Amino acid sequence: MAAQTLYDKLWNAHLVSTREDGTALIYIDRHLLHEVTSPQAFEGLRLAGRQPWRIDANIATVDHNVSTLSEERSAGISGIADDVSRIQVQALDDNTLGLGIETFGINDIRQGIVHVIGPEQGATLPGMTVVCGDSHTATHGAFGALAHGIGTSEVEHVLATQCLIQRKMKNMQIRVEGELGPHVTAKDIILAIIGRIGTAGGTGYAVEFAGSAIESLSMEGRMTICNMAIEGGARVGLVAVDQTTIDYIGNRPFAPTGEQWEAAVESWRQLVSDQEAQFDQVITLDAAAIEPQVSWGTSPEMVTGVSGRVPDPQSFTDETAQRGAVRALEYMGLSAGQRMTDIRLDRIFIGSCTNARIEDLRAAAKIVDGRRVAATIKQAMVVPGSGLVKRQAEEEGLDAIFKRAGFEWREAGCSMCLAMNADKLGAGEHCASTSNRNFEGRQGYGGRTHLVSPAMAAAAAVAGHFVDVREFVETPVQAAQA
């Protein structure tokens, strides 16, 4: 057989049938559900009198709409103040529990952002196809799984048929070679990649991230990278399976055990691109050249190193990009040539499916330990990605570090990543955010989002403006406090 990429292998292993028009039916192993994009799909099933094809493939949780305040959360569904949110959260329970779908409800310790809990539970396994009515489903590709975001009609299609109608994508490989500098993280890698290829660079491709810098990342870091594949235009991001992958999965609740574990591991080891495999496009980055990144505009590609400056719109080659930059600077309240480190901040958000795993919280806590959030910051919050991440962090004493520094310590959920609950930016406010989208209004009407890593967000919280975390850690704790 001809040499295959990882994507080719996953595709071929799930191909049920192919139609003359080039579309194919792909079998789906894992379907993750949340409250916002699923209700109409369940209603559609009921109206058509259909049953889900396979209950045990589905797992549900509530994340987008739930409050992150402990008081409101502790009262369960009936405690949700916003009527519309409460109805949506209740609807998920009604829809899933009635069918026997495993559901991590609002007060379940396993509740959390859908893309955090899948891997955490071992419900995302190498070699799987994973779908969810959410574009950041690409996250699960970090495990050598073929993971797509889908729409509501497709959610219903998967529920009813266990399959998805797809066209095969092209193959792209993005290689990041060499060693990352200190305090430069997975988030900086993916922001640098998007800065290079643009938000449409990956359109039509399944992107495999490879190279020594990717191999040396933890699973948390690989998830951060695959999570934002969609911001680079690719619906699918992938990382090949290696020992790091296998070590992460061992002993997780949904992972196989005993003989099945042995058999699974043997089969997972095949989940790498063949040496001779051909990619339609290969892009290479030098890890050592990547510095901590900060976005300055209203699209994730509008990003630069922390030592950089807000670009002059005139510096862009085509007219559309120039107009886009002018509009972005106006919205962001920034001027060309301004230093990134001169951008003052109003709020700090550490959270989201990009950066709310334990490793992210550890990195941020390390920076703020013994320091205080600047007096000019209106709010600094940490929103763990799941109830289990929260518990783990508390066991490690991270919550105490954050609280001592002046951060709010919240319950798990999407929170200010999309501001569907009460966590929002005010108009004109600048936010250092570890989330993934800096679109206009994304974090609140008129809000100004700057995408950064957890360490960069933490340092910015203390300084009150962006700082180079690499220099910041050198300043003594006492001096920073003064």
Add this chain to the structure above:
Amino acid sequence: MQRFIRHQGVAAPLDRANVDTDLIIPKQFLKSIKRTGFGPNLFDELRYQDEGYPGRDNSKRPINPEFVLNQPRYENASILLARRNFGCGSSREHAPWALTDFGFRVIIAPSFADIFFNNAFKNGLLLITLDEETVEQLFREVEATPGYQLDIDLTAQQIHRPAGESIGFEVDPFRKYCLENGLDDIGITLDENSEAIRDFEARHRAANPWLFRDEAANQV
């Protein structure tokens, strides 16, 4: 999905180009957990003189008497005559949901936006594309004749007018097949592939038992 073979009904003229999906159903109604119930807020900003929001009693709202669907002669219209580029803008599937919930079965226009076109057929709504001139002629006839009805025969691909010649129309054979049989994507997949899916599943399960939680449970 409701079957579509032949449909006769009152036609209403919406004389406006580039009707976008925001206009068809405004964003505040997307918070709903249902696929039904959007009808009362179809064209909300055109139909009413104030701003609508979910849960509001529409019967108490001031209606815009000028708007075509508020005119008694177009009451119970089920065929919409529209202008160029109907359904542009956001991809929200709520737009066809609102149109069908209101009672529309057919929309006739010189052109439709891409995504809306797909979404509409998925929801049993027949879209007919005719040249500008023919659409213009239909607009004139509808406006001149109270109670004007069209009889749409999908099988024969003919629009029968109350007077004058019938008009032929094109429709993609696969979409026609889906509509005539009341099959959505799901229906087709199940119809054509149920066996293939089951076969695949059996092989897949044998090769990767750990992907099936009931297998894992059996093992313990």
